[in-house]
Amino acid sequence: MKSNSPIWHPFTQHAVQPDATLIASGEGAWLTTADGRRIFDAISSWWVVTHGHRHHHIMQAIKDQADRLDQVIFAGFTHEPAEKLARRLVAMTPPQLEYVFFSDSGSTAVEVALKMALGFWRHRGEKRTGILALEGAYHGDTIGGMSVGERGVFNAPYDPLLFDVERLPFPSAGREETTLRALGAACRRGGVAALIVEPLILGAGGMLIYAPEVLTEVKRVCETHGVLFIADEVMTGWGRTGTLFACEQARVTPDIACYSKGLTGGSLPLAVTLCRADIFDAHYSTDRSRTFFHSSSYTANPIACAAALANLEIWDKEPVLERVAAIARLHSLGLDRFRDDRRFTNVRQIGSIAALDLASGETGYLAGVGPRLYQGFLSRNLLVRPLGNTIYIMPPYCSEANELGMVYQAIADVIGEMP
Ligand SMILES: *Cc1c(COP(=O)(O)O)cnc(C)c1O
Numbered sequence: 001m002k003s004n005s006p007i008w009h010p011f012t013q014h015a016v017q018p019d020a021t022l023i024a025s026g027e028g029a030w031l032t033t034a035d036g037r038r039i040f041d042a043i044s045s046w047w048v049v050t051h052g053h054r055h056h057h058i059m060q061a062i063k064d065q066a067d068r069l070d071q072v073i074f075a076g077f078t079h080e081p082a083e084k085l086a087r088r089l090v091a092m093t094p095p096q097l098e099y100v101f102f103s104d105s106g107s108t109a110v111e112v113a114l115k116m117a118l119g120f121w122r123h124r125g126e127k128r129t130g131i132l133a134l135e136g137a138y139h140g141d142t143i144g145g146m147s148v149g150e151r152g153v154f155n156a157p158y159d160p161l162l163f164d165v166e167r168l169p170f171p172s173a174g175r176e177e178t179t180l181r182a183l184g185a186a187c188r189r190g191g192v193a194a195l196i197v198e199p200l201i202l203g204a205g206g207m208l209i210y211a212p213e214v215l216t217e218v219k220r221v222c223e224t225h226g227v228l229f230i231a232d233e234v235m236t237g238w239g240r241t242g243t244l245f246a247c248e249q250a251r252v253t254p255d256i257a258c259y260s261k262g263l264t265g266g267s268l269p270l271a272v273t274l275c276r277a278d279i280f281d282a283h284y285s286t287d288r289s290r291t292f293f294h295s296s297s298y299t300a301n302p303i304a305c306a307a308a309l310a311n312l313e314i315w316d317k318e319p320v321l322e323r324v325a326a327i328a329r330l331h332s333l334g335l336d337r338f339r340d341d342r343r344f345t346n347v348r349q350i351g352s353i354a355a356l357d358l359a360s361g362e363t364g365y366l367a368g369v370g371p372r373l374y375q376g377f378l379s380r381n382l383l384v385r386p387l388g389n390t391i392y393i394m395p396p397y398c399s400e401a402n403e404l405g406m407v408y409q410a411i412a413d414v415i416g417e418m419p
Pocket of ligand 1: 104105106107108110138139140141198203204232233234235236260261
């Protein structure tokens with residue numbers, strides 16, 4: 001039966017999933033439905049919530065800012081929350097990232113990064129327009145984001161409009177050399193403007209992890225050929241992989257970096273694209289045709305910037321990385337019972353993220369088992385949303401041992417019930 005709501009939900013097949021769960025409130029790692037059921041948010045509400053829902057410091061900052069300034073045009077005008085935030089971001093992100101461009105989502109942060117790269121080469125008078133990306137990558141759902149992401153069922157109808165990129169094989173263990181060789185060959189052919197990567201782990205592509213050493217080497221090859229290295233840290237940023245940013249583990253400084261999901265602690269939409277000074281400088285000219293022509297109406301919304309600043313203060317004051325490390329230890333214990341279980345393969349973890357694949361049956365995003373698992377978890381008051389046959393957990397950092405214990409027990413139970 002069709003739902004009577006006029007809402008068309010994201011990544012939702014309404015014919016299969018007619019009813020959305022009505023949520024009334026959230027607190028810490030828990031959501032509460034309108035009829036009072038409590039649901040554990042094991043995927044941080046699609047990877048955005050870091051410290052927990054409604055962290056008091058962020059909520060207070062939002063309230064305070066709402067009393068002062070709600071929104072203002074960001075061309076020709078600026079405001080204190082954005083100025084402070086930009087300075088703090090430049091200070092805490094890898095050195096060399098000196099300019100901050102604001103937008104509203106991970107997808108727009110990626111679009112901005114691609115446009116920065118193309119503008120850089122054009123204004124320098126070099127004909128470089130090629131983009132390299134990893135197989136299996138996900139960089140958002142706008143046309144540019146889809147173009148650099150993996151092609152498949154998600155974007156088949158739009159394929160005629162997507163631009164071509166050269167794809168490098170995913171550097172799974174043992175295949176690293178293949179990736180590096182493909183990268184070297186592509187760079188030598190010339191015309192490459194930039195490489196875009198999700199550092200250390202492909203998110204929507206199936207929570208696939210690769211070694212930091214590969215990333216270090218990838219950056220080195222890019223540098224050799226003057227290819228800009230774009231780090232899409234939209235999911236990996238803000239502690240998810242055990243360090244503030246994933247690039248740190250590879251000791252890599254990107255030329256352009258995208259951050260979004262956890263930037264406001266998961267409270268309000270906001271994104272930033274940071275870049276090297278020479279990328280800004282290539283656009284810097286009294287010739288107005290060299291302007292960086294990009295904006296969205298709500299660029300650097302003051303309330304969202306205030307929420308992000310409050311998030312950075314939490315990073316200063318609270319032992320956030322210790323919490324992530326504690327979650328990583330709990331993942332390790334929780335995963336132990338599945339390591340020798342033949343029903344699973346690829347048991348893996350990095351920082352606050354844990355994942356495992358169902359060994360038998362279909363694979364891929366449309367694997368029929370995905371929605372059944374989702375329902376199995378939801379009936380146990382857990383929000384777990386498998387990517388096809390991949391079950392993953394990415395909880396808020398305030399999650400506790402007994403809560404994660406409950407999730408791992410549920411994985412055993414739900415799989416036990418599968419026909
Ligand atoms: C989620 C995600 C995006 C897109 O972010 P939105 O805010 O959903 O537009 C881009 N890149 C990566 C790596 C992501 O995980």
